[in-house]
Amino acid sequence: MHPTPAQPHRAAPDREIESLAEFDEVVAAHGSLARFRIQAVDLTARTADLLRLDTDGAVFLGCPMSPEAAARVRSSGALVFPPVPGLPFDPYRGFVYSPDELFESLAEGYEATPDARAYAWFQRTKADGDVFSSMLRAVHDDAVSDALDELLVGARVVGVMGGHAMERGTAAYAGAARLGRELTRAGYTVATGGGPGAMEAANLGAYAAPFADRMLDEALRLLAKAPSFRPSVTDWARSAFEVRERWPGGGESVGIPTWFYGHEPPNAFASHLAKYFANATREDGLLARSNAGVVFLPGAAGTVQEIFDNATPNYYESRGEPTPMVLVDEAHWTTELPAWGLLQSLARGRSMESRIALVDRIEHAADAVKRLGS
Template structure:
């Protein structure tokens, strides 16, 4: 690390490594690390310019680092989430305690806190939500270094026993097997199916068929989120080393629970940050499965920077379901009209089936710079 550079420290192991290697914490950012067992170290090393974000420490150590000129953001008591977290969520974390009922899980408790504090208009709660979402974005950027990300968007109402759900799962598997990081909005329906497919990618093809059969027993998240989530967690437990994928859900739509098949969950309070963050990181393109208002919003949320070139070269957009996007919800004719005469015209496609998507993405990617 060059002189004067800062380093984010997000675990006790990283903390010990930095101290051992440099003998100093000066200028570093220490994020959500429990330092109550490192009092002697904190008393001995230079912490000038260090920022401690939500790091528990003994009172003596806290006084010393402040005297050094460190900036200390203390842990916030009685919150159902860590606003300073240094990593993305995992499904086992959000659904911890599910056996006692979904209402007892961190996912449900965070949603209840969000609903209560949003109604109160509490400025402190608003600040904490902002800190949390910024920390999630930072962790998301760290995760995606070197990854090529493809977004898969679609409706949350798609049932697990529908043929289209199985199709979305096969799509997620195919995209993951091609070396892409599959990213979804993180909810149920088509989003869950795509994350499931990516999870199944390292296994033999029959694994996905068995998982789909197991999931059909609880086809939706209503009336019981608990039963819906438990079936997914059971599939993961039976084959625990599935492929990675990303989901980007939000507590703004807290009635839609996060699906359990994405190994990395970037869950936000602010939906606008979540929407833009997901689309802007999908550098390999976005696939839009049949959906309703939310998916239409995502189509044109992605089309706008492609239209204006604000992200540079337009990125591929593939809409799946000719009848859906030309007749039921005619987004395709409008997208074509916007694209006419612009570079993005070479980066959009409409296909009938999910089986056509990988080839369409490859074809559209080949038009880059032409």
């Protein structure tokens, strides 16, 4: 497995500092930390700066620092939220996750990874109803939302919705992968629920976008040896990292998974993983950030819910800018689960009417997104 890559350096929005490099830039440019928000930055090597700078109105969120520095910044008007010991995650984190971070220690088995340990912590603290733990979960999820918004500034995001049951080695999985590849090559940022099945397939396609077409064909054959995350998440995840190691430097995409469903591990092909404890926050956030459209692959209750969760803001959109909605598989959405008819009825006479489409084949989905969004 590759080591965790360095997070991209970005200018701090407003007065946020989220990396040591940003801290040093602010100190050099302003000579003051007054009213800045410093988020999950290890400041143990910056004691000299903390002892001399103005920190009035500053807020330090989960920043390790020397006791001397902590006492001084508090006395100078700063509010300090210290790191919380013993957690398998950082509630104040400034960036979304990477697959390498969540799957660290996979060589020892999935149970040893930060992802599995965070789920175990969630199950334990959810059961005992500890208010401090629920507060930490809320702080974490808010920090992840903030990081995700910063990551996606200026991006044209297309959500791909589909279930976790779709297995590697199937025609449906290959089709979802080709969809992710085509959307990425067209300049969109693919966003999924970040889990296995159709979600992994779309993220895989985005990862494959910079390579020749045959790379995806070969990757699909390799992954088919571990078709599902059941019975072994370890084998399923290892095969994905083997593909990444054979073809490093793939295209970027976003996954938005949740620890609420512990049986759905995140996939290794989404370059950025915004993982939440609260599933409702995760689902609403995924649809809300899909500003260039959403593709709905065949699914069951969860996908039906997502269709109408997405349709609701489109229905009430008063500025004439609803996001495209593309449903894939005519028989599924008109006969097996006839959501298409109800969606058409809702859309009739409203601005969203020209932004919905039903396509019979997944190969037509990307073109439909482009057409509806033009």
